[in-house]
Amino acid sequence: MHPAVSVIFFTVTSGVGLGLMFLLGLGWPMHEGMIPVLLSCILAGGLTVAGLISSTFHLGHPERAWRAFSQWRSSWLSREGVLAVVTLTLFGIYSLAWAFFDMRIELLGYVISILAALTVYATAMIYAQLKTVPNWNSQLTPLCYLAFSLAGGVILASAIGSAEMMLSLPTPILSAIALVIAWLAKLIWWSRAGKIGFSATGSDTGTATGLGKIGKVKLFEKPHSGENYLTKEMVHQIGRKHANKLRLIALVLGLAMPLVLCFLALSTGAIVPLLILGFISMMAGLFAERWLFFAEAKHAVSLFY
C-alpha cells in the first residue's frame, strides 16, 4: 500500500497525544500551577489535533471532512472521527477546570481515558477491518497501536510529570517496560505479517480470476501500458525495497536509543531532558515503523497484476 506521509504522521502523532491524554485522565501527577497544567494539557491535545489536521491533507476534499462524522453505525473511519472530537471536547473541559479552577474532575478523567483508548482502537480498526490486506486484518493491529500509544504517553508523562515513582517503579523504568511491551507486540505482528501472505483467505490469481480451476494462471498483459490509481495506491512496490534497513532503523531509534536514554535518566537523575530525547527518538522510530506498516502491506488487487 502507498505510504502517505500525512497518514503516517496522523497515526503516530495522534496516537501518542491520546496516550498522554489517557494517563492524564487516569490522574498521572503533574506539576502544580496554572501554567504547567495548561502546558501539559496543550501537549496532549496539541499532538492529537496536529495528527487529525494532518490526516485531512490526505483527503481529496478536506472541506467536506465534516461529513465523515455521519456514518458511525457502519464505518470505523467515521467512528474514529466522532470519538476523537468527543474525547477532545471533554478533555478541553477537563483541562480548563483543572488549570483555572484547580479542579481535577476524577470521573470525567476516567471517561476521557476510556474514550482516548477507544479512539486509538478505532484508528487501528480502519486498517484491521480490511480483509483485502491480510497483514492488517488481525486484532494484533489494534494491540500494536494501543501499545505504542501507551508507551509514548508513559515516556512523555514521565518526562513532564511530577511523579518520580508510579506503580512503585521509578518512572524511567516504567517507560522502559512500556517500550519493551510495545515492541514485543510489534515483533509478534511482524512475524505474523511475514508468514500470512494470502493464506488466510486462500486467494491467488486463480481465485481472483476464477480461472485457477483450468490451470496455472499468470498475467499476460496489463490492462493499460502505464500506471493507474490502483497500481500506485495498492500495488505499491518501491517502499518495500529497503524494508530490512527500515526495520533496523525503527528498532534502533524506536527501542534501543530510548531504552539507553531511560537508563541514563535513571542513573544520572537528569530525567526531563533525557526522557524528552528518548521520546523524540521513539517518534522517529515510529515513523519508520508506520512507513513499513503501509509499504509492506499487500492488497488483494495485486493478484490481478
Add this chain to the structure above:
Amino acid sequence: MTLLPETTQKKLGLVIDLDVCVGCHACVVNCKEWNTGGYGAPLSDVEPYGDNPSGAWLNRIHTFEITPADAPAQIVHFPKSCLHCEDAPCVTVCPTGASYKRSEDGIVLVEEDKCIGCGLCAWACPYGAREMDPVENVMKKCTLCVDRIYNDNLLEIDRTPACVKTCPANARHFGDFADPNSAVSIMTLERGGYDLMPEMDTKPVNKYLPPRPKANPATAASESKQLAPAFAPKAGEGLLGWIDRALEKLG
C-alpha cells in the same frame, strides 16, 4: 447511508462470457466515452498524450495466460469492473454516506458531492473496481450506466449499459439476477457462471462464464482423420486416377 440493504428487489448486474471475449477493449472505450459525459464528474486523464499517461477508468481488461496440466496454454481476456456485491465492503467503510447500495435494484453508487476522497472504499474492494479521479479527487466507479438503463429518452433497445451495448462479440449481458427466468440467470446456471474471489465474502452480483474446454491437439489430430468421410480420398478416374495409380506403383 452506508448500511447495506437487507435485500434488494432486483439484482441488476452483468454476465461476462470469458469464452467469447476477444479482448478488443471496445467496452472499455465506450464506458469511458459514456461516463465522461454522464453521471457525475468527467472521467479525467492525466498527460493523455504525454510520456506517462494515466487516468480514471471504470472498466479494464486484463489478459491472462492459463496453462492446464494436460493441454497447451491458452489466453483469456478478462474484463473487470464493479461487481455490485451484495455484501459490498466498499459501502460500509465509507465515513460520509457517499457510497451506497440501492435497495430497489442493488446498484452500488457514489454520491460525488458527499465524497471526501479518502480512498478507503478503494482499499476495501478486493477487485480494484474503484478509482479516484485524478482531477476531481472523488471516487469513481461503474454505475451500471444508471443514466442509460432507466433513460426514457433512449430507445428501449439502447437502455442497457454502454459496455454491453457496444460489445461486438456479445460477451457481455445485462439483466436481473433476482429473476430466475432472466437471460442472465439462465446463462449463469447453464454455463456454470461463477463469482470472483468468493472467499472474500462479498457476494458479487456479476458473474463470469468460464472459457469452454479447448480440444487437445494430440487427440484433435487423430480425430481429423475421420473428418469429412464423404470426401475420403478415392481416385479411380481421369488424370488424378492415373497419377494415383502411377504413384502407387512406385511403392
